[in-house]
Amino acid sequence: MLTSSGERKANEDFLDILISSDRQDFILCDGLGGHGNGDVASRFVTETIKEALEKEMSVEESIMEAQEKLLEKQKEEHAENSMKTTVTCLELSGNKARFAHVGDSRIYHLKKQSTCREVRITVFRRCW
Numbered sequence: 001m002l003t004s005s006g007e008r009k010a011n012e013d014f015l016d017i018l019i020s021s022d023r024q025d026f027i028l029c030d031g032l033g034g035h036g037n038g039d040v041a042s043r044f045v046t047e048t049i050k051e052a053l054e055k056e057m058s059v060e061e062s063i064m065e066a067q068e069k070l071l072e073k074q075k076e077e078h079a080e081n082s083m084k085t086t087v088t089c090l091e092l093s094g095n096k097a098r099f100a101h102v103g104d105s106r107i108y109h110l111k112k113q114s115t116c117r118e119v120r121i122t123v124f125r126r127c128w
Helices: 038-055 060-074
Strands: 012-017 023-030 083-095 095-101 107-111 117-119
Touching: 012 038, 023 038, 038 060, 038 083, 060 083, 060 095
Parallel strands: none
Antiparallel strands: 012 023, 023 083, 083 095, 107 117
């Protein structure tokens, strides 16, 4: 996976991969640097989603749980206006793929001998 800091000094992206016997899950969060503590949010959300997926929760349920826990963390740390991130998840199982995202992070579907096609389906509209 490739990440980029863009025009920012620091890269606030965080990613992880969960591999089991029947599926692979890819989680990428892009902290919102302009809000402060985007790096904290991206790591926290990635780790929370991974833990939920390990408990056999769906991608959608995992994202919702991460959102709830991040909102709690923001409140505990008086950081309601900071610690924000986007999230993109991809789950591969057999010949099927499921994905979900919050915010403007993207998943690209690449095929041999063809042009790149961007896959952008908004599953959740609320961004942290």
